[in-house]
Amino acid sequence: MKALQSPVLELIISFLFILECVSATPNPKNHPGDLSALLAFKSHITSDPHNILTTTWNPNTSFCSWTGVSCSRRRPRVTGLQLDSLSLAGTIAPEIGNLSFLAFLNLSKNAFTGHIPNSIGSLRRLKVLSIFNNMLDGPIPAVHLPRLRSLSLFENHLVGPIPPIIFSIPTLEKLSLSTNSLTGEIPALYLPRLRFLRLSYNQLSGEIPKELGEIVSLNFLSLHENRLTGAIPSSIGNLTQLNHLYLGSNNLTGDAIPASFGRLTKLQFLHLEGNAFQAGPMPRVILNMSSLVEINLNFLGFSGSIPTDFGLHFPFLQGLYLARNDFSGPIPGFLSNASNLVVLEISRNMFTGSVPVSLGDLPLLQKLNLAYNRLSGGSISMLSNLSSLIYLDLSYNELSGTIPSEFKNLEKLQELHLTGNRLEGSIPEELFQSMINLGTLSLDQNMLSGPISSYVGNLTRLQKVTLAENALSSTIPSSIWGLAELILLDLSHNFLEGYLPAEVGNLKFSTLMNLSSNRLLGFLPITLGHLPMLVNLDLHNNSFSGSIPQSLSNLISLSLLDLSSNSLSGEIPKSLTDFQYLTSLNLSFNRLEGELPRLRFLSLSYNQLSGEIPRELGEIVSLNFLGLHGNRLTGAIPSSIGNLTQLK
Ligand SMILES: *[C@@H]1O[C@H](CO)[C@@H](O)[C@H](O)[C@H]1NC(C)=O
Ligand SMILES: *[C@@H]1O[C@H](CO)[C@@H](O)[C@H](O)[C@H]1NC(C)=O
Ligand SMILES: *[C@@H]1O[C@H](CO)[C@@H](O)[C@H](O)[C@H]1NC(C)=O
Ligand SMILES: *[C@@H]1O[C@H](CO)[C@@H](O)[C@H](O)[C@H]1NC(C)=O
Ligand SMILES: *[C@@H]1O[C@H](CO)[C@@H](O)[C@H](O)[C@H]1NC(C)=O
Ligand SMILES: *[C@@H]1O[C@H](CO)[C@@H](O)[C@H](O)[C@H]1NC(C)=O
Ligand SMILES: *[C@@H]1O[C@H](CO)[C@@H](O)[C@H](O)[C@H]1NC(C)=O
Ligand SMILES: *[C@@H]1O[C@H](CO)[C@@H](O)[C@H](O)[C@H]1NC(C)=O
Ligand SMILES: *[C@@H]1O[C@H](CO)[C@@H](O)[C@H](O)[C@H]1NC(C)=O
Ligand SMILES: *[C@@H]1O[C@H](CO)[C@@H](O)[C@H](O)[C@H]1NC(C)=O
Ligand SMILES: *[C@@H]1O[C@H](CO)[C@@H](O)[C@H](O)[C@H]1NC(C)=O
Ligand SMILES: *[C@@H]1O[C@H](CO)[C@@H](O)[C@H](O)[C@H]1NC(C)=O
Numbered sequence: 040m041k042a043l044q045s046p047v048l049e050l051i052i053s054f055l056f057i058l059e060c061v062s063a064t065p066n067p068k069n070h071p072g073d074l075s076a077l078l079a080f081k082s083h084i085t086s087d088p089h090n091i092l093t094t095t096w097n098p099n100t101s102f103c104s105w106t107g108v109s110c111s112r113r114r115p116r117v118t119g120l121q122l123d124s125l126s127l128a129g130t131i132a133p134e135i136g137n138l139s140f141l142a143f144l145n146l147s148k149n150a151f152t153g154h155i156p157n158s159i160g161s162l163r164r165l166k167v168l169s170i171f172n173n174m175l176d177g178p179i180p181a182v183h184l185p186r187l188r189s190l191s192l193f194e195n196h197l198v199g200p201i202p203p204i205i206f207s208i209p210t211l212e213k214l215s216l217s218t219n220s221l222t223g224e225i226p227a228l229y230l231p232r233l234r235f236l237r238l239s240y241n242q243l244s245g246e247i248p249k250e251l252g253e254i255v256s257l258n259f260l261s262l263h264e265n266r267l268t269g270a271i272p273s274s275i276g277n278l279t280q281l282n283h284l285y286l287g288s289n290n291l292t293g294d295a296i297p298a299s300f301g302r303l304t305k306l307q308f309l310h311l312e313g314n315a316f317q318a319g320p321m322p323r324v325i326l327n328m329s330s331l332v333e334i335n336l337n338f339l340g341f342s343g344s345i346p347t348d349f350g351l352h353f354p355f356l357q358g359l360y361l362a363r364n365d366f367s368g369p370i371p372g373f374l375s376n377a378s379n380l381v382v383l384e385i386s387r388n389m390f391t392g393s394v395p396v397s398l399g400d401l402p403l404l405q406k407l408n409l410a411y412n413r414l415s416g417g418s419i420s421m422l423s424n425l426s427s428l429i430y431l432d433l434s435y436n437e438l439s440g441t442i443p444s445e446f447k448n449l450e451k452l453q454e455l456h457l458t459g460n461r462l463e464g465s466i467p468e469e470l471f472q473s474m475i476n477l478g479t480l481s482l483d484q485n486m487l488s489g490p491i492s493s494y495v496g497n498l499t500r501l502q503k504v505t506l507a508e509n510a511l512s513s514t515i516p517s518s519i520w521g522l523a524e525l526i527l528l529d530l531s532h533n534f535l536e537g538y539l540p541a542e543v544g545n546l547k548f549s550t551l552m553n554l555s556s557n558r559l560l561g562f563l564p565i566t567l568g569h570l571p572m573l574v575n576l577d578l579h580n581n582s583f584s585g586s587i588p589q590s591l592s593n594l595i596s597l598s599l600l601d602l603s604s605n606s607l608s609g610e611i612p613k614s615l616t617d618f619q620y621l622t623s624l625n626l627s628f629n630r631l632e633g634e635l636p637r638l639r640f641l642s643l644s645y646n647q648l649s650g651e652i653p654r655e656l657g658e659i660v661s662l663n664f665l666g667l668h669g670n671r672l673t674g675a676i677p678s679s680i681g682n683l684t685q686l687k
Contacts, residue, residue: 066101072137073117074264077102079134080120086128086150111140119143123169126150131170136161142492145169147191151682155180155192171195171215179205179216189213193237201226201238217241217261225262230254237261239285243269247286259542263310268292280305283295287312287335294322295339301327311358312337321345321366326352333358337384344368350376358382362408370409375400385431386410393417394433399424407610410434410456435459442466442482447473454479465489466506471497483507483529491530493518498500505529507553512536515554520545527554531577536560539583544569555579555601563607568593579603579625587612587631597621604628627666652677 056487083094095106102117103110109119117138128150128494135141138160139227142165159168160182167189175195181202184190189228190205193215197383200223207229214230215237224245225238233254242264251260252274259280267289275284276299284303287310295316300306300634301324309328312335321336322342332355342365346352349371356377362384369392370385380401386408393416394409404425410432417440419433428449434456441464442457445636447454453476462485470477471494487509496518504519514537515530525546536558544566546552550573567576568590575598583605592614598621607629615624652667653673665686 041639060566066099068115069098069102069116070116072139073115074098074102076132076134076137076282077108077117078460083132084127086126088126091122092127097394109143118164121145122149124148124272128152130154131156131175133158134355137158138162139164142163142186146173148172150190150275151175151651153177155197157182160184160333166210168192174357175434178202179221181205183478184208186210191215193217193219195219197221199223201243203227206230225267228254231256233257235259240264243267246270247275247632249271249274251275255280255554257281258305259283263289264285265289267654270294271297272613273297276300276302278331279303281371282306285310287314289313290315293317295336295341296322296325298322298324300324303328305330307355309333310335310655312339314339316340318342318365327352329355333360333485335360336364337361338363340364341366345371347371348373350374351679353377354379360382361385361388363387367391369393369414370395370398370414372397374398376400380404381427383590384408386412389414390414394419394422394438396421398422401425403427406430408432409436411449416440419443420445422446425449426451428452429476429571432456433460437461440464442470442487444469446470449474451476452482453477453500456481456483459484462487466491466511468492468494474498475500477501478524479503481505482509485509487511488558490514491516491519491535495519496521499524501525503527506533507531509533515539517542523548525549526572527551530557532556534558538562539564541565541566543567546570548572550596551575553577554581559583563588563602565590566590568620570594574620577601578605581605583607587615588611589614591615599623601625602629607631651675652680656680656683 049298056356056419078098081096084092087093091106101115102108103115107120107122108117111118112114118140119142123145126149130153131151133156136156141162144165144167147169154177155175157180160180162184164186165184166186168187168669169191171191172194175197179192179197179202181204182598183204187208188210189212197219201221203226205233206226209231211230212232213235217237218240221241221243225248227248228250234256236257239261246269247262247267252272254633255278257278260281263285269585270293271286271291276297279302281303282305284306291314293316306328309331316339318340319409321341329352331353337360345346345366350373357379358381370390375397378401381403383404390412394414399421405427406429414436415438419438420443423445426448429451431452438460442462444467446468450473450569452474455477456677458481466482466487471492475498477498480501481500483505488511490513491511493516500522501522503526515535517540520540520542526548527550531553538561539559541564543564549570555577562585563583565588568588573594574596579601584607586609587602587607589612600621603625608631611626611631652672656679
């Protein structure tokens with residue numbers, strides 16, 4: 040300690056310190072082979088937005104201190120490179136294969152391009168290789184990595200077959216190659232320690248290897264979204280540790296649920312949707328798989344009825360997906376015994392009978408879809424007990440009776456679809472007072488009558504309101520024009536009356552407004568031109584009068600405009616012809632006059648148009664409908680019309 044106080048020694052120490060800082064030669068402690076490999080790696084990086092390598096990877100310092108580099112404790116050799124989620128771009132330098140002590144490599148969630156270098160085959164100590172979520176292309180190198188435990192290459196653009204050598208690494212526990220463009224068959228495998236195998240979202244073909252059934256440690260197996268054919272090997276039933284099984288969206292045939300699946304008593308997730316399995320009744324063996332949390336049998340051609348006691352077998356069930364099959368008979372009454380159900384999706388089947396009362400007894404249910412069945416009967420009020428419900432779809436059934444006012448209890452509901460039933464009576468005002476989270480209200484094609492309550496304006500989150508094809512009457516409540524988030528408003532084909540107020544211009548996000556076939560009258564408000572997002576405006580079959588407002592030319596997104604069958608008069612605004620996206624314009628059955636504008640789609644029949652038919656019409660080669668009859672046009676039909684070869 041005393042020595043330190045000597046000024047000479049202090050001088051020497053500071054000199055040495057300066058020397059270390061400014062030394063022109065790289066840090067002598069750095070292993071030269073590892074150093075040059077790291078510098079080569081750095082030199083292949085073309086973008087380092089967080090300046091990780093640019094600032095800390097300085098050869099004058101020990102590379103063991105560089106960000107993302109770790110070294111072994113005993114000697115300064117690189118054992119780990121952890122450079123994930125840094126937005127790095129560039130290629131992976133082949134020199135990486137010179138890091139002969141490397142055990143851990145994580146370059147995931149970056150923007151690396153190019154091939155995975157074959158030199159990784161030299162990394163005999165590698166245990167973890169994780170380069171998922173990049174933009175790598177080319178094939179997976181056919182290299183033997185004898186100590187590899189985890190290989191994650193998902194979410195890249197890798198092509199070609201899976202090299203068989205990858206499928207015979209005795210130490211491998213986790214393998215994920217999903218979401219690439221891999222082709223060819225799944226190679227024969229020897230992976231005795233594998234727990235996790237994910238090959239989904241590729242273009243793999245051929246059959247599922249039956250040897251998979253020998254990997255008894257497997258608890259996650261995902262092969263969905265490939266082009267696999269043949270039957271599910273019964274050996275899969277030997278995978279008694281399996282928790283997750285995803286085989287959907289392939290072209291598998293044979294039994295959907297082989298009898299051996301009865302042994303999969305730990306299975307929680309079973310997804311078999313969208314395959315070409317043998318049709319017929321749901322195999323009863325599924326009832327033995329009592330740990331199931333999620334069952335997806337959508338789109339498999341199953342028929343017959345579902346066992347009434349189905350729900351009793353699945354105390355843990357949270358998601359049941361049976362949509363797009365041919366199931367018939369009643370909805371099983373004991374579904375409520377699966378009291379953890381969160382999603383019940385059984386749309387597009389042929390279920391008959393009424394909605395079972397017990398369905399009201401699923402306190403955790405958030406999504407209920409029974410659409411496109413043949414459900415009938417009057418009462419659906421029990422559904423008002425589903426206090427967690429967010430999404431309810433009963434569209435296209437044969438339900439009768441009224442919309443239960445008890446639905447007001449569904450305070451979390453965001454979407455209510457009752458389209459295409461035989462519901463009658465008025466829309467209960469209570470719904471509008473309490474369903475404050477409602478974003479979509481679809482009640483079209485029923486027999487609803489009475490006025491629309493002005494309380495509708497209390498549902499400030501409404502985005503889609505479709506009440507078309509009912510018998511609603513009275514005026515449109517003015518509060519509807521205060522729904523600032525409204526995107527879609529379809530009140531067509533009712534008996535609504537009165538004027539369209541200037542406030543219609545408040546619906547700034549509106550893309551579709553269909554008020555056709557009602558009894559609306561008066562002038563079209565100028566503010567209709569204040570809806571910049573409007574794509575479809577359909578006001579046909581009303582009694583609107585006056586002229587077409589010039590302001591409509593502000594509707595820059597407009598694709599369809601139908602003002603036909605009203606009592607509009609005056610000239611057609613010339614500006615209408617300037618619409619960039621307008622593909623369909625129907626102004627027929629009005630009292631419009633003046634010269635014919637140069638339009639795209641044309642239906643202008645039954646007006647009082649005069650002058651000649653413009654020759655330029657023949658240039659609108661996409662025109663497939665042209666209606667000009669019932670006007671006062673003069674002159675010859677231009678021969679250019681003969682060029683409209685699409686005309687129907
Ligand atoms: C390393 O030290 C030398 C000598 O001071 C210096 O010129 C050089 O810029 C340093 N290198 C880096 C990458 O900082
Ligand atoms: C590699 O990095 C990714 C992205 O940060 C991370 O999710 C993953 O767990 C890491 N892999 C390993 C084996 O640590
Ligand atoms: C490092 O790797 C490159 C490319 O893989 C190779 O050509 C070179 O011989 C290696 N250098 C050393 C020192 O091992
Ligand atoms: C399932 O495992 C048993 C015992 O290991 C074996 O005898 C049987 O052949 C296997 N079944 C299939 C279908 O592979
Ligand atoms: C599925 O296989 C059948 C015959 O087995 C074939 O006709 C069909 O085209 C295949 N479908 C797809 C999507 O590959
Ligand atoms: C399914 O369960 C039934 C009764 O619980 C039992 O008799 C049958 O052996 C089981 N099947 C399988 C394949 O385990
Ligand atoms: C199953 O549900 C029915 C009807 O909801 C009920 O009566 C019965 O007690 C339930 N059984 C069990 C075992 O939970
Ligand atoms: C709905 O809940 C009420 C009150 O909790 C209860 O009395 C009624 O029986 C329930 N109805 C159904 C169908 O579960
Ligand atoms: C609900 O709507 C009614 C009728 O438009 C209105 O009088 C009332 O103020 C609204 N309530 C709230 C909380 O917005
Ligand atoms: C408006 O509604 C009517 C009848 O409900 C329908 O025929 C028409 O296609 C709809 N218009 C648009 C643009 O969707
Ligand atoms: C016109 O609207 C009325 C309802 O106001 C409806 O009864 C009639 O069928 C509609 N006409 C056409 C052709 O759609
Ligand atoms: C029809 O189209 C051809 C080729 O586009 C053009 O040369 C010709 O003038 C057109 N005919 C008429 C009558 O406009």
